[in-house]
Amino acid sequence: MQQFTVFMDIESSRSYIDELYSSDAVKVMEALVTLKNSVIGSNRQKSSVISQGVVPRLLQLMSEESLDPNIRLEATITIGSLAKGTPENIDSLIEKGTATALVEMLKTVPLGSKLAEAALCALRSIFSHKPAPVDALPADMRLLTRLTQIAREDSQEARTSVIRVLAVWCSGTVEQEALTCAGACSAAAAMLVVPPRSVPSPSRLVPALELLAAMCFKNPNVAQVALNTRHGDKSIPELLMCLVSRDKPLVVALKAAKCLTFLQRAGALPADDSRIVFGALPCLARLCTKENTEDIRASAAEVLAYLTEVDTSLQRLAAISNHLMSSLADIVNCQSAAAKQGAFKCFASLGANDEDIRKMIIETHGLMVHVVNGLNNPDPCVSLAAVRCLHSLSRSVQQLRTTFQDHAVWKPLMQLLNDSPGPELLNVGSSTLCNLLLEFSPAKEPMLDQGAVEMLCNLTKMSDPALRLNGIWALMNMAFQAEQKVKQRILCCLGTEQMFRLLGDSDTRVIMKMLGLLRNLLSTRQHIDAIMSEYSSQVMQLVRQAVIVVLEGSYPAEVKEQALCILGNIGDGEKSKDLIMANEDVLRKLVDYLAHPESKLQEAALFVAGNLVWRGEAGAAARQQRLAELGLLRALKLLRASHHAAHLHDKVKTALAQFNEFT
Amino acid sequence: MSFENNSNGNEKEERKYSHERNKSDELQLSRTDMNMLIMNYLVTEGFKEAALKFQQEAGLQEPALCSSLDERIMIREAVQGGRIPEAIAMVNSLHPELLDNDRYLYFHLQQLQLLELIRAGRAEEALAFASATLAEAGANDANALTELERSLALLAFPDPHTSPFADLLLPSHGQKIASELNAAILKMENQEYTNPKLCSLLRMILWSQSELDKHNIKYPKMTDLANATIGQPK
Numbered sequence: 009m010q011q012f013t014v015f016m017d018i019e020s021s022r023s024y025i026d027e028l029y030s031s032d033a034v035k036v037m038e039a040l041v042t043l044k045n046s047v048i049g050s051n052r053q054k055s056s057v058i059s060q061g062v063v064p065r066l067l068q069l070m071s072e073e074s075l076d077p078n079i080r081l082e083a084t085i086t087i088g089s090l091a092k093g094t095p096e097n098i099d100s101l102i103e104k105g106t107a108t109a110l111v112e113m114l115k116t117v118p119l120g121s122k123l124a125e126a127a128l129c130a131l132r133s134i135f136s137h138k139p140a141p142v143d144a145l146p147a148d149m150r151l152l153t154r155l156t157q158i159a160r161e162d163s164q165e166a167r168t169s170v171i172r173v174l175a176v177w178c179s180g181t182v183e184q185e186a187l188t189c190a191g192a193c194s195a196a197a198a199m200l201v202v203p204p205r206s207v208p209s210p211s212r213l214v215p216a217l218e219l220l221a222a223m224c225f226k227n228p229n230v231a232q233v234a235l236n237t238r239h240g241d242k243s244i245p246e247l248l249m250c251l252v253s254r255d256k257p258l259v260v261a262l263k264a265a266k267c268l269t270f271l272q273r274a275g276a277l278p279a280d281d282s283r284i285v286f287g288a289l290p291c292l293a294r295l296c297t298k299e300n301t302e303d304i305r306a307s308a309a310e311v312l313a314y315l316t317e318v319d320t321s322l323q324r325l326a327a328i329s330n331h332l333m334s335s336l337a338d339i340v341n342c343q344s345a346a347a348k349q350g351a352f353k354c355f356a357s358l359g360a361n362d363e364d365i366r367k368m369i370i371e372t373h374g375l376m377v378h379v380v381n382g383l384n385n386p387d388p389c390v391s392l393a394a395v396r397c398l399h400s401l402s403r404s405v406q407q408l409r410t411t412f413q414d415h416a417v418w419k420p421l422m423q424l425l426n427d428s429p430g431p432e433l434l435n436v437g438s439s440t441l442c443n444l445l446l447e448f449s450p451a452k453e454p455m456l457d458q459g460a461v462e463m464l465c466n467l468t469k470m471s472d473p474a475l476r477l478n479g480i481w482a483l484m485n486m487a488f489q490a491e492q493k494v495k496q497r498i499l500c501c502l503g504t505e506q507m508f509r510l511l512g513d514s515d516t517r518v519i520m521k522m523l524g525l526l527r528n529l530l531s532t533r534q535h536i537d538a539i540m541s542e543y544s545s546q547v548m549q550l551v552r553q554a555v556i557v558v559l560e561g562s563y564p565a566e567v568k569e570q571a572l573c574i575l576g577n578i579g580d581g582e583k584s585k586d587l588i589m590a591n592e593d594v595l596r597k598l599v600d601y602l603a604h605p606e607s608k609l610q611e612a613a614l615f616v617a618g619n620l621v622w623r624g625e626a627g628a629a630a631r632q633q634r635l636a637e638l639g640l641l642r643a644l645k646l647l648r649a650s651h652h653a654a655h656l657h658d659k660v661k662t663a664l665a666q667f668n669e670f671t
Numbered sequence: 672m673s674f675e676n677n678s679n680g681n682e683k684e685e686r687k688y689s690h691e692r693n694k695s696d697e698l699q700l701s702r703t704d705m706n707m708l709i710m711n712y713l714v715t716e717g718f719k720e721a722a723l724k725f726q727q728e729a730g731l732q733e734p735a736l737c738s739s740l741d742e743r744i745m746i747r748e749a750v751q752g753g754r755i756p757e758a759i760a761m762v763n764s765l766h767p768e769l770l771d772n773d774r775y776l777y778f779h780l781q782q783l784q785l786l787e788l789i790r791a792g793r794a795e796e797a798l799a800f801a802s803a804t805l806a807e808a809g810a811n812d813a814n815a816l817t818e819l820e821r822s823l824a825l826l827a828f829p830d831p832h833t834s835p836f837a838d839l840l841l842p843s844h845g846q847k848i849a850s851e852l853n854a855a856i857l858k859m860e861n862q863e864y865t866n867p868k869l870c871s872l873l874r875m876i877l878w879s880q881s882e883l884d885k886h887n888i889k890y891p892k893m894t895d896l897a898n899a900t901i902g903q904p905k
Contacts, residue, residue: 041760048763049770049777052807085767092771129768164861209861 025057028065033076036069040082047089054093063090063104070127071109073116081123084113088130091137098137107134107144115151120162128158128169135176142177152190159195168215171199175219184223188230196220197239200247210257217251217263220244224270231274245271249283252291258304262311265291269315279319288315289325296335296354302347305339309350316357323358327365333372340378345387352382352393359400366404370411383420388433391424395436402443418444422458431472438467438478445485456494461486461501468506473515480510480521487528492538495529499539504546511554516567523554523570530574536581551578552591559597565606572601572612579619588620589631595638602643607656610647614659617644621666632667641667706731712867717744717853739765739860743853750849751842755784762852766859776855778808778815779848782822786839789825797826 027039043062047053069075069083087106090097101107110131117124134141145151158170178187187193199216202208224231234244242250244267250256251264268288271277277284292315295308316322326332339351355375359366369375379401382394398417401407412418418441425437441460464486467479483498510522530536530547540547551574558571575594578584588594601613617640621632635641641664647653648660706729713722719740725731742765749758759780762769770777781804788797801823809816821836828834838844854865876893883890894902 044767045756045760045763048759048767049774049781050804050807089767089771092768126767 022060025060025062028062028069033079037076037079037082040069040079040086044082044086044089047086051093051097054090054097058090058093058097058100063087063101063106066090067104067106067109071113077121077123081126084123084126084130088126088133091130091133095137098134101134102137102141102144107131107141110134111144111151114158115154119154119158120166124158125163125166125169128166128173132169132172135173140176142179145173145177147182147186149186149190152186152192156187156191156195159192160198164212167195167199168212171196171215171219175215175222178219178222181227184225184227184230187219187223188233192219192223193230193234193237193244194239196223197237197244197247200244200251201239201242202250208251208256208260210260213251213260214263217260217267220267221263221270224267224274224276226270226274228275231271231276234271235276245277245281245283249287252287254294258295258300261291262295262304262307264288265295265308266311269311273314273317279322284315284322285325289322290329293326293329293332293335296339297331298335298338302339302342302344305335306342306344306347306350309336309339309347309354313350313353313357316354317360320361323360323362323365327358327362327368333368337372337375337378340375340382345385345390348382348385348390349387349393352379352390352397356393356396356400359397360403363404363406366401366407370401370404370407376411376417380417380420383417383424388430392433392436395421395424395433395440399436399440399443402440405446408444408446412444418455419458422455422460422463425463426459434467435472435474435478438464438475438482442478442482442485445482446488456497461497465498465501465506468502468510473513473518476510476513476518477515477521480518480525484521484525484528487525489531490528492535495535495539498525499529499543504543504550507550511550511557516564519558519563520567520570523558523567523574526550526554527570527574527577530577530581533581536578537583540578540581540584540587551575551587552594555594555597559601565608569608569612572609572616576612576615576619579616582625585620585625585631586627589634592638595635595640599635599639599643602640602647607653610653611656611659614647614656614663618659618663618666621663623666628666636667708867708869708872712869714740715853715857715865715867716850717747719744739856743856746856747849747853750780750783750852751845753783753787753790753845755780755787758852762856766856769855769859773855774808775812775815776851778805778812778818779851781805781808782818783845783848785822786825786844789822789831790840794826798823 024039024042027035028043030036030039043057047057066083066087070080070087072080087101087110091101091106110127113127114124114131117127155170155174159167159174162170174187174192178184196216196219199212200220202213220234224234237244239247248264248268252261252268254261256264265288268277268283269292272279272281272284272288279285289312292308292312296305296312300308312326316326336351336354339347340355342348342351355369359369379394379398382397383391385391385394398421402412421437421440421444424433425441429437441464461483464479464482467475468483470476470479483502487495487498507522507526510518513519513522529539555571555575559568575588575598579588598613598616601609602617604610604613617635621635621640622628623632644660644664644667648657648664653660706725710722710725710729710731713725717740742761746758746761746765749755749761759770770780785797785801785805788794788800801819805815805819809819822839825831825834825836825839831837832840857865873896876896880890880892891901891903894900
C-alpha cells in the first residue's frame with residue numbers, strides 16, 4: 009500500500025531512488041511511480057534527481073526489452089517529465105544519451121502502444137530544446153519509414169509528436185530528400201485536412217505545416233513532390249489554400265502561407281498561380297496589419313519579403329494593397345529585432361524593381377528616419393536588413409538626387425562597411441554605395457575622409473567577382489565629373505599596378521568598369537595634363553595596355569569603344585597628345601578602326617582622330633603630317649565617301665577641314 | 672400591417688416595443704436542445720450517475736461519455752476532499768504531461784495541500800511545505816507569488832476562518848480548483864468544450880446585456896441568473 013506523504017524532501021527521496029536498483033520488480037515499479045510523481049511539475053525536483061544520477065538507470069529500465077512493459081512505460085514517462093525541465097536538465101539528459109536511447113527504442117517498440125507514444129512525447133520534448141540533438145536521428149531509410157508510418161497511422165498525440173520531431177530534424181538537403189523518400193509529404197498532407205464543420209486545431213495543424221515548410225525550403229525536387237501529393241481528393245496546395253482563409257486561426261494561416269511561399273520560390277508554383285495571388289499573398293498582407301500581435305506581424309513581413317523578393321508582378325500586387333505600406337512602417341517601429349528585420353526586408357523586396365513602388369515606400373511617413381536608425385542598430389541582422397532596404401531604394405535616380413541628399417545615409421553605411429562586415433553585408437553595402445556614388449556631390453566629400461576610397465580599392469582585390477565589380481563601379485561613379493583632388497586620391501590609392509590587373513580580369517564587366525574609370529579619370533583637360541605629367545610613364549603604359557590589348561583582343565564592341573574614348577580624352581589634353589603620338593602602334597590601330605564595320609567604333613576612332621589633328625593646338629602641323637604618313641587622311645576620305653557612315657559625315661568633314669592647309 | 676404616419680415618434684417606439692415583446696414569448700425552443708444542454712453539463716462536470724439516470728428518463732440516445740469520465744469523477748472527489756497527493760497521482764497516471772505543461776495548475780493543487788495543513792493547524796509543517804515546494808512556482812510567476820502570500824498570511828491570524836483571506840478555506844475554493852483541473856483534462860483530450868455549454872450560454876446573456884446597457888437600450892433584462900428572473904424594463 010503506497011503511502012501518500014505530504015511532500016518529499018531530499019533525504020527521503022534517496023530511499024526510493026535506491027529501490028530503483030532492486031531486483032524485485034514490484035519495488036522497482038513503486039519506486040518509479042513515486043519518482044515520477046515527485047518530478048512532475050517541479051524543476052527543482054528534476055534537477056535534484058538528475059544530479060543524484062538516476063538518468064542512466066532510467067534509460068536502462070526504459071530500453072531493456074525483456075522488462076515488464078509497465079516498468080518501461082513508467083521509466084519513459086519519467087524521462088519525458090525530466091525533458092520538460094530547465095535547459096540545463098535537458099542538456100544533462102542529452103549528454104547521457106537519452107535522445108539516442110529513445111531513437112533506438114522507436115525502432116523496435118510496437119506501433120500504437122502507450123510505450124511508443126511516451127517515447128515520442130519524450131523525444132519531442134527533447135527536440136524542442138535548442139540546440140536539438142539532430143545527430144541522434146540518423147538519415148536511415150528504415151527508421152524514417154517507420155517514423156512516417158507512425159505519422160500516418162498512430163494516435164493523434166503520437167502523430168503530432170513525431171511530426172514535430174521530424175520538422176526540427178529536417179535542417180538540410182539530405183534530410184529533405186530522405187524524408188521525401190520515406191513518404192513524409194503524404195503523412196503531413198493527412199494532418200492538414202480539417203473536417204467540415206469542425207474547429208481547426210492549431211496543435212495538430214502547425215507541426216505538419218512546419219514540417220512541410222522545412223522540407224520544401226529551397227528544394228525544387230521536394231517541392232515538385234509536394235505539389236503532386238494528394239490526400240483524398242485534394243492536393244497539398246489545395247489543402248494549404250483552405251488554411252489561409254480568414255476563418256482559420258492566425259498562426260495556422262501564417263504557416264500555411266509560408267508553405268505556399270516556399271513552394272512558389274522553389275519553382276513548383278508559378279507566380280500567377282491563384283493560390284499565391286488569391287491565397288498566400290493577401291493572407292500575408294492581412295497578417296501585417298496593426299491588430300495582430302508583434303510576433304505574427306514580424307513573421308508575416310519576413311515571409312512576404314521572401315515571396316516578393318524576385319518577381320515584379322508579385323511586388324506590384326502586394327503594393328496595391330492600400331494598407332501595406334503603413335502597416336510595414338508600423339512594424340519597423342516595433343521594439344523587437346525580428347519585427348524591424350522583417351519590415352526592412354519586406355520594403356527591400358517590394359522596392360527592388362519598380363520605381364512607382366519605391367516612390368510609395370519613400371513617401372511612407374518617416375521611413376528614411378527609420379532606415380537611418382536601422383543602419384545604426386546594434387543588432388547585425390537589423391542593420392543588414394536596413395542596408396537591403398536602402399539598396400533597393402538607391403536604385404531610384406530620383407531618390408538619389410532628392411531624398412538621399414537630405415538624409416545622410418552614407419555615414420552609417422560607411423561605418424558598417426568599415427567595421428569588419430560579413431560577406432553578405434559587404435556585397436549589399438558596396439552595391440548600395442555604388443548607387444549612392446552616382447550622385448557624388450561636394451556634400452559627400454567627407455566620405456573620402458571616412459576611408460571610402462580605400463575601402464573600395466580593397467574591394468577590387470577580393471576573390472568574389474561581384475565584390476570586385478562593385479568596388480570598381482563605385483570608383484568609376486565617384487570619379488565622374490569629380491574634382492581633381494578626388495581623382496588624384498583614387499589614382500593614388502588604387503595604383504597603376506592594380507589597374508593593370510583589373511584590365512586583365514576574368515570578368516568582362518570588371519574590365520568595362522575599369523576602362524570606364526580610366527575614362528572618367530582622364531576627362532577634363534586640366535586634369536588630364538596634371539595626371540599625365542605626374543604619372544606619365546605609368547599611365548601611358550596603362551593606356552597602351554588598355555588600348556592595345558583591348559583593341560587587339562576579342563572583347564565585345566562596347567569594351568573597345570571605352571578604350572577608344574579614353575584615347576580620345578587623352579588626345580584632348582594639351583601636352584598629353586604627344587604621348588599618344590609617340591606610340592606608333594596605337595596610331596596604326598586608330599587608323600584601322602576608322603574603317604571598322606562596327607559604327608560605334610568608327611565614331612570613337614573619329615573622336616580620337618579629331619582631337620589629335622585639331623589645328624588650334626600647338627604642334628598641330630607636325631601631328632597632322634605624322635598621321636597622314638600613317639594613312640589617316642586616306643582613311644578619313646574613304647569615310648567621307650562611304651554611304652554607311654552618313655551620320656558621321658559632319659565630324660569627318662570637320663576633321664578633314666583641319667588638314668586643309670596642308671593638302 | 673401598416674403603420675400610421677405618426678408625428679409623435681415615441682408612441683411608435685412603444686408600439687414597436689410591445690410588438691416585439693410578445694413576439695419573444697412565441698419563440699420556439701426545442702426540448703431536445705434543452706435536454707442536450709443538461710446532458711452536456713452533467714457529463715462535463717462528472718455527474719456520471721445523474722447523467723445515466725437522466726439519459727434514461729429523458730429517453731436520450733447514448734451520450735458521448737468520454738473515456739475519462741470515471742477518472743475525472745474520482746479526481747474531483749479527491750481534490751474536494753483535500754486528498755491532494757492522491758489526486759495528483761491519479762492525474763499523472765491519466766495524463767503524465769498535464770501538470771508539467773500547466774505549472775500554474777500544479778501550483779494551485781499544491782496550494783490546496785498547503786491550505787489543508789493550515790486548516791488542520793499544522794503551522795510548522797505548512798511553512799516547511801511552502802518553502803520546499805510552493806516557493807518554486809512563486810519565484811517564477813507573479814500571480815502565484817501573490818496567492819502564496821495570501822495563503823501564508825492565514826497563519827498570522829489566530830483564527831484563519833475569520834481572517835480577510837478566509838475565502839481560501841471555503842469549500843468553494845476547492846471546487847474552483849477541481850473545475851480548473853477538470854477543464855484541463857478535457858482540453859488535453861482535445862474535447863472541444865472544456866466548460867459546459869450552459870456556461871457559454873450564460874456568458875452570452877451577460878455579454879449581450881452589457882452591450883445593450885452600453886447603448887442605453889431598453890430591454891427585458893435578466894437580473895438574477897440562478898433564477899432566470901427577468902426584470903421589468905425601466
